[in-house]
Amino acid sequence: MIRMWWRAWAEALSSIRRNALLSGVSVSTVALCLLVLGAFVLAALNLQALAGTVEAQVEVRAFLKDGLSPQRTSQLVTAVQELAGVREVKFVSRGEALRRLGEQLGKDSGVLEAVGDSNPLPDAIEVKVEPRLMDQVTEALSAMSEVDRVLGRRELVGRILAVTQAMKALGLGLAALLAVATLVVIANTIRLTVFARRAEVRIMKLVGATDGFIRGPFVLEGMMLGFVGAVVASAAAWYGYGWLSGLVRSSLPFIPVLPRDQLLPSVALGLVALGTVLGALGSAISLRRFLRV
Amino acid sequence: MIEMYGVSKVYPGQVVALDDINLRIRGGEFVFLVGPSGAGKSTFVRLVYGEERPTRGLVLVDGRNVGRLRPREIPYLRRRLGVVFQDFKLLNDRTVFENVAFALRVTGASGREIRRRVPAVLSLVGLEDRARARPLELSGGEQQRVSLARAIVTGPSAVLADEPTGNLDPDTSWDIVNLLLRINRAGTTVVMATHAKAIVDRLRMRVVAIENGRIIRDEPRGSYS
Structure with a gap:
């Protein structure tokens, strides 16, 4: 039994060496397919994270009527927190609002001096909401007697929501499609190596090799090719992601990029597992036809 | 039989x-x-x-x-059963030794057994010097002798030869037939x-x-x- 295992490994290795060119082609194909798949998965994960960030930033602002006591204001904040779909409530005093305005104006903040001590801004609360429940929250806020006016960019939110949801669905569908395409390409590439050796399979059958005996080295070979291809793809993804995320961070800093060290190991592990399994599967499937002698 | x-x-x-x-x-x-x-x-x-x-x-x-x-x-x-064909059915990317050893490996024979029996059969068919050659470096008659060696290396009770001399000239054909007679004896x-x-x-x-x-x-x- 152990001897059989050892033989299968030795056979698989020497067969890879004998069919060096074809093995190289298979490894490159596997690597390319998995790299495309991996790149897509990475992009999808980032888009999803981006969508999540955008959704988390959806907020409604309610301006409060003048002259509310601090007590009533804090009661209001608690009440708003209780509303369904509210993630976070923050009270922004009129002083705070003025200071922020000054910051936004930057160089031009001199105009605020004209205002002097009479701050025209009202107190407000900023409410981070679940995008889907935005309308409800807006209505509830408008109905409150302490609230003067509610500001929320409804259409913008609707559009963001549509885009992020489409992105999620599309990403999932495309990833599945790409995975299937990868399987087909890999199985066919390995079929090529099996086809190149059909004479050998036939002779093995003629001298009385069992199917398991024939299959062993082929499946191992497929696994090795798949494994090596996946490792190459993972390495390329590692360096490529590092380079690309650096590029995005320096030129488009407002787009959040998931950190490589947190994301890549699991994606690479997935790719390697997938490559190995697909390689073995591809070999076994391709062999079936030739074993019927 | x-x-x-x-x-x-x-x-x-x-x-x-x-x-x-x-x-x-x-x-x-x-x-x-x-x-x-x-x-x-x-x-x-x-x-x-x-x-x-x-x-x-x-x-x-x-x-x-x-x-x-x-x-x-x-x-x-x-x-x-040992089987011999008109077209030899040898693996051209492997040595004569490996082609013959192939039939033994399939049965799970040990390395020692292979090193003992393959040279013995190769010398029986008169190819002990060509063990490291590859099939395409050999003449047709020699290739058929390799395939005959492969057929008998496992010690089969019968050898089936389907037109074993079909691709060989008369003299070479006799070599093959004489080997078959020896195997039969x-x-x-x-x-x-x-x-x-x-x-x-x-x-x-x-x-x-x-x-x-x-x-x-x-x-x-x-x-x-």
């Missing part, structure tokens, strides 16, 4: 390759299977080593019904399908003549026609 009772083989499209064959070949016999191309000789050989199943009738090898063997039992049948049954008239007529062994899928003649010390 090899028995057929009422055996017919019909290929798809109503092509009748063998028609009601009855034949007994005892252990240790040497039998020529003669007849024109397409007479059914190759089908006969294929039925014996289990590449084809008979449409009707019974094929027995060592008393076992070949037509009823399960697919996973067929390898074990083939290990008791050591106790191995030999069935040789051939249309080498000169060889058959000279040796006067048992001749089974097949034509259009039927046995038309079966003589203990026969000639080609």
Whole structure:
């Protein structure tokens, strides 16, 4: 039994060496397919994270009527927190609002001096909401007697929501499609190596090799090719992601990029597992036809 | 050793390759299977080593019904039979030694056994010096001797040779036949399908003549026609 295992490994290795060119082609194909798949998965994960960030930033602002006591204001904040779909409530005093305005104006903040001590801004609360429940929250806020006016960019939110949801669905569908395409390409590439050796399979059958005996080295070979291809793809993804995320961070800093060290190991592990399994599967499937002698 | 009772083989499209064959070949016999191309000789050989199943009738090898063997039992049948073809069926990317060792590895033989038996068989067929050569560096006769070595290295009880001299010149053909005779004298049954008239007529062994899928003649010390 152990001897059989050892033989299968030795056979698989020497067969890879004998069919060096074809093995190289298979490894490159596997690597390319998995790299495309991996790149897509990475992009999808980032888009999803981006969508999540955008959704988390959806907020409604309610301006409060003048002259509310601090007590009533804090009661209001608690009440708003209780509303369904509210993630976070923050009270922004009129002083705070003025200071922020000054910051936004930057160089031009001199105009605020004209205002002097009479701050025209009202107190407000900023409410981070679940995008889907935005309308409800807006209505509830408008109905409150302490609230003067509610500001929320409804259409913008609707559009963001549509885009992020489409992105999620599309990403999932495309990833599945790409995975299937990868399987087909890999199985066919390995079929090529099996086809190149059909004479050998036939002779093995003629001298009385069992199917398991024939299959062993082929499946191992497929696994090795798949494994090596996946490792190459993972390495390329590692360096490529590092380079690309650096590029995005320096030129488009407002787009959040998931950190490589947190994301890549699991994606690479997935790719390697997938490559190995697909390689073995591809070999076994391709062999079936030739074993019927 | 090899028995057929009422055996017919019909290929798809109503092509009748063998028609009601009855034949007994005892252990240790040497039998020529003669007849024109397409007479059914190759089908006969294929039925014996289990590449084809008979449409009707019974094929027995060592008393076992070949037509009823399960697919996973067929390898074990083939290990008791050595097969030689007209086109040698060697692996051109491996050495002579590896080609012969191939048949042993399949049976799970140990490295020591392989190193002991392969050189012995190679010297029997006179190729002990060519162990490291590759098939395409050899002449046709030498290639056929490699395939013969591969057929007998496992010590089969019978050797089936399907037109083993079909691609060889007369002198080389005699080398192969002489080797088959030697193998036969050591106790191995030999069935040789051939249309080498000169060889058959000279040796006067048992001749089974097949034509259009039927046995038309079966003589203990026969000639080609």
